[in-house]
Amino acid sequence: MTQRRMVVVGGDAAGMSAASAARRLKDPGQLAITAFERGRFSSYSACGIPYWTGGLVDGPGALVARTPEEHRRRGIDLRMRTEVTELDLPGQRVRVRDLTSGQESWHGYDDLVLATGARPLRxxxxxxxxxxxxxxxxxxxxxxxxxxxxxxxxxxxxxxxxxxxxxxxxxxxxxxxxxxxxxxxxxxxxxxxxxxxxxxxxxxxxxxxxxxxxxxxxxxxxxxxxxxxxxxxxxxxxxxxxxxxxxxGVRPETTLADAAGLPLGEYGGLLTDLAMRVRGHENVWAGGDCAEVLDLVSGRMRHIALGTHANKHGQVIGTNIGGGYATFPGVVGTAVSKVCDLEIARTGLLEAQASAAGLAFHAVTVESTSRAGYYPGAAPMTVKMLAERRTGRLLGVQIVGREGAAKRVDVAAVALTAGMTVERMTALDLGYAPPFSPVWDPVLVAARKAAAAVAAG
The missing domain is CATH 3.50.50.60 (FAD/NAD(P)-binding domain)
Incomplete structure (x- = not known):
């Protein structure tokens, strides 16, 4: 059996998830995997940098999920401080430069994975x-x-x-x-x-x-x-x-892809099919922050730079290269954050995004608490919900509050993915006890108000 060659550009979430998934399906005799990373770290959590900076977590080692040595022990030839400088798609090869020695060379591939991430706007x-x-x-x-x-x-x-x-x-x-x-x-x-x-x-x-x-x-x-x-x-x-x-913010790092003539979307990210294969290129794949994804709510392509998506993209790519079958259907745009003790969450569309997609909607806002009002530690929470006019389909949810606020957005994310109406959401059987929620969870209170707005026309 002929050994195939998989080349990965980028040694973080999407790239190394792809390499690892492919390696689980194919041994080194069947598939040679070479990955190039221009930085000094592999498979790390960039999301943890603010908490490292603030002294909440140790770094950088604590933020590394898998070191280069660990990848190499698993049969992945990961080359650090090595930058890919050119893609030769007709010749199925990439030019690389060793950033320590300055030496350049060409490496051939049968499957190319672009996981070049994003760059901060400057x-x-x-x-x-x-x-x-x-x-x-x-x-x-x-x-x-x-x-x-x-x-x-x-x-x-x-x-x-x-x-x-x-x-x-x-x-x-x-x-x-x-x-x-x-x-x-x-x-x-x-x-x-x-x-x-x-x-x-x-x-x-x-x-x-x-x-x-x-x-x-x-x-x-x-x-x-x-x-x-x-x-x-x-x-x-x-x-x-x-x-x-x-x-x-950031923009997709697609300088190499653009120079090679690969298709880019409205936000400058690579465009792929459901298998994460670059459109029009049978053996070129892309995932993570350098790619655009389908928004399941609006039906449009978006650029959302999150490690959750990048890891899933990598799993899909590696599974397909390894001979399996997997797809990435899209996202609903869920994200959470915090500043000190304030929690911030959103999923789905904002008002401007819904309008840009041609959707007519009702927007409602409710004030509630994270726990039963009489229970110690109950904190205020504001929930905003968008529902499509006439159909009542949930379009988006935003939550700002204290402890216990942000992860409530996951209920809305599931509802969005399932295409639920706000009326249907009001019947969701969510957990209740005074230390965790009021009798009517804040998300369901917002759904009731949105459902009433839809019914009133």
Whole structure:
């Protein structure tokens, strides 16, 4: 039997999940697997970087699920500090450069897996590349940030952008004793929420001592002696900074794919079929943050950079390359986050997304508590729900609250995946006891209100 060659570009979640899944199905005599990773770590949790920065978890070792040595013992030739610089699709080979020696070479493949991840947005502003300005996407980024932080008493930090990474890094720097300012050009933090729900996040962040500046775009980064960052400039003024963290979101890292002529979507991510095979290319696969996915609610393609999706993509790719069968049907856009003790969750569509998809809807908001109101520790919770007009189909849910709020979104995620109506949701048999929920769970209270709105027309 001829030995096939599988080449993986990217040594984190999607890439190494693909390699591991394929190896479980095919032994080294049947399938040679070579993976290239330009960084210093493999199979790690980038989501843990804010908690490492804030001193809640150890790093970087604790954030690594499987080391290069462990992968190699399982029959995967993982080559670290090695960057793929060119894809030759007609020739079925990739050009690689050893970042230590500078030596270049070509490697052939029968199946190519692109798991190149995403890159932090870094706007073309004066001073944006100055020492002390950090993107946070890899463990190498986390190490660089920690190496540049002051002692336990902190200093002045500015976070540019108030998305997931922005609010999580604001908490991390606050925990380290920094005076934190968050600058966001939108009207409210967390653009992954509707503005009325984002306003709740802003109020809570301000109450924690974080200075939240919204409706203001950054115009540049000022430097001081030695060229190190000294302040962040905006149209509204300057904010002193000893360290700056970019929390502006990410874009798919598809530079190689674009140069090779592979199909990209609206957000710059690779387009695949249900098997995670790149469209129009029988032996090229893609998964993780470099790919776009189908939104099951709107029917549109989206770019959602989450480790949960990346690991699933890798499992699907590796299973198919290994001779099995698997598909990835799509997502409903579920995500959770926190800033200090405030929990933030969403799934499905925001109002703007529903409108852009041509959907007419009712939006309702309810105030409830995480536990029975009389039980110690009951905390306020706000739930917003979108339901399609006439049909009553659930379109989206957003939750902002304290302990016990965020994971309630999973009920809505299941309902969305199942295509349930809000009327049907009101009958869900959810668990109840005073320490865990009111008699009517907050999600079901919102469903009742949404169902009433649908019935009223």
């Amino acid at each position: 706007p073309a502003l004066e001073g944006i590349d100055a020492p002390g300005v950090h993107g946070v996407q890899t463990l190498d980024d986390g190490q660089a940030l920690l190496a540049g932080l002051d002692g336990p008493d902190g200093g002045r930090a500015v976070v540019i952008g108030a998305g997931y990474i922005g609010v999580e890094m604001a908490e991390a720097l606050l925990r380290r004793g920094y005076a934190v300012t968050v600058v966001e050009k939108a009207s409210q933090p967390m653009s992954t929420l509707d503005p009325d729900m984002g306003a709740l996040v802003r109020k809570a962040m301000c109450g924690m001592g974080i200075d939240v500046v919204t409706g203001t775009a950054v115009t540049g980064v000022r430097t001081g002696p030695g060229g190190r960052v000294a302040a962040v400039a905006t149209a509204a003024g300057e904010y002193p900074a000893d360290v700056v963290v970019l929390g502006l």
